[in-house]
Amino acid sequence: MRYLPLTADDRAAMLAAVGASSIDDLFADVPPEARLDGPIAGLPLHASEIAVERHMRRLSKQNLAAADAPFFLGAGAYRHHIPASVDHLIQRGEFLTAYTPYQPEIAQGTLQMLFEFQSQVARLFGTDVANASMYDGSTACWEAIVMARRITKRSKALLSTGLHPHYRSVARTMAKYTRDMLVDGDPTLEAGTDWAALAAAVDKETSCVVVQYPDILGRIDDMSSLAGACQANGALLIAVVTEPVALGLIKSPGEMGADIVVGEGQAIGVGLQFGGPYVGLFACKSKYVRQMPGRLCGETVDANGKRGFVLTLSTREQHIRREKATSNICTNSGLCALAFSIHMTLLGEAGLRQLAAINHGRAKAAAAELANIPGVSVMNDSYFNEFTLRLPTDARATVHKLAEKGVLGGVSLGRLYPDNDALANGLIVAVTETVTEDDIAAFAAALKEVLA
Incomplete structure (x- = not known):
């Protein structure tokens, strides 16, 4: 029996409250070519559990997995x-079943893990502080852009042509609702980055410049001069890192003057998994910490002087000061962050x-x-x-x-x-x-x- 708790009148009242005439109106932003006009082809409308299992196994064999070629x-x-110990440790009950530390005094293990994760990310990125993770790299990139707007009180962001097009697409989607102006373009098949041109384009209306390091074509450049141009014009430099392993060999963005460094942590501890879940990384200079989205964990001492951990600076939409929230990001990728932290610890x-x-x-x-x-x-x-x-x-x-x-x-x-x-x-x-x-x-x- 299907579980449909709402009556037709209930649904009509909800639609009226949001100003929609039908449920289809809620999907108006989804392109027609991306919508299904019927059942998914290749899947039976009904079958036994055993038959469904066999059918799905046959479909899965059409994949060419990373380990098979x-x-x-x-x-x-x-x-x-990824060492086998990573998967073994993240499946421990105290980690696998924990949701979120709403009562931090009884979630010291979770908070300590997140604190260690933050410390690792900050050191890797060459920044003062990092948060307890984001959903993924693309949303972390967008959160950095709106964070720059809050800090600079400007709304024009220059995006390098070397920024991953999926990250750029996420930013475009969100900017439709915040009215941020994004200046971007496609890369060219050239050995050099466009960072010199970006530096020349920074003006007093620019909130931030976003570059990827290494960029979508694999190119690496020194961002120090670009950081100087941003600083001279009151703009922020945002660096996006999609391959954190690279920072084991090349200079970190923070060392070259980046104000905010974000990225995707999947490469460390998290398998490809046919597309997710992944873990977003977010770090910045300490003077901007109060504008950082998400949650942060801090280290302190209790009444007896013993080391302890607390959830701090969580101006999130579901907390008591939600009208001053820096973001609607209301959780962190805790289990993936743990996998990242374990793998990083094993590597050293x-x-x-x-x-x-x-x-x-x-x-x-x-x-x-x-x-x-x-x-x-x-x-x-x-x-x-x-x-x-x-x-x-x-x-x-x-x-x-x-x-x-x-x-x-x-x-x-x-x-x-x-x-x-x-x-x-x-x-x-x-x-x-x-x-x-x-x-x-x-x-x-x-x-x-x-x-x-």
């Missing part, structure tokens, strides 16, 4: 080796640096091998574990042909920028420590055959 996909989500500083060095070394080997293929060139002058290839033909079709040969050979720029023909031949290739010499050889052989 040479894997070179990246562009914001990365395959790294030396381990992270070693892991980063292995990633870069494998990427260099792959770039050299792939550049030997006729018609293929590496666009980047600098990169960490991800670089962009220029192919002699459409990269999107090439990716599909590679998959037919059992190789997941990167992310085509045509997929990320479907309306920009100038990027159609670009292919983003990510190479982590999970890639072997045999994987690189298989990729090179398949790509050579497909392009022949």
Whole structure:
């Protein structure tokens, strides 16, 4: 029996309260081509539990999983080796079943974990303070933009063309309701970033400049001069990091003057999982801490002088000062943050640096091998574990042909920028420590055959 607690009159009253004439009006912002006009194709309308299980298993076998093929996909989500101890520890009952520390005095373990997580993120990003996580990197990026508006009292944000297009899309969606003005554009297949042009464009109306580091094409640049231009004009510099492992080898954004550093923490401790859940990272300079969204955990002492942890600076929409909330973010990705923190602890500083060095070394080997293929060139002058290839033909079709040969050979720029023909031949290739010499050889052989 279906559970439908609302009557037709109840639904009509609710629709009237929000000014909608029908339930369909609630989905007006969803493009028609993205809406279902009937049952999902390929799924039976009714079946026994056993039959459904068998049917879903057959469907799942159509996937080519990361562990089942040479894997070179990246562009914001990365395959790294995650020690088995990470999964074992996050499944402990006191972590797995805990929701949120509304009574912090009896949730000391959860609060201590979040405090340690914050400390790790702040050190990794080179900032003074970090919060107890966000939903994911894209929403963290948007929260940074509106945080900059609150601080500067301005509403024009300059977005680097090297910012991930999905992050840019989230910002555009939210800006429709806040009326922030976003100035952005698509990247070009060039070795250099657009940061010099951004520095020249900063003016007294600019609230912030948003750059990705390394950017969507894998390029790395020094943001110090850009930070200086922002500071001179009263704007904030926001750095977005989608591959935190890179910071084991390259200078942190905070060291180069970034005011707010955000990003995606999935690469450390959290598997790809066909798209989520992931964990957003958010950090900033201490002078902006009261404008930071989400929640923060602090360290203190109790009445007996014993070390303890508290939930602090939580001006969130569901708390008593909700009219002064900095965000409607009302939780944190606690379990994924725990996985991040455990993996980071197991690595330690030396381990992270070693892991980063292995990633870069494998990427260099792959770039050299792939550049030997006729018609293929590496666009980047600098990169960490991800670089962009220029192919002699459409990269999107090439990716599909590679998959037919059992190789997941990167992310085509045509997929990320479907309306920009100038990027159609670009292919983003990510190479982590999970890639072997045999994987690189298989990729090179398949790509050579497909392009022949």
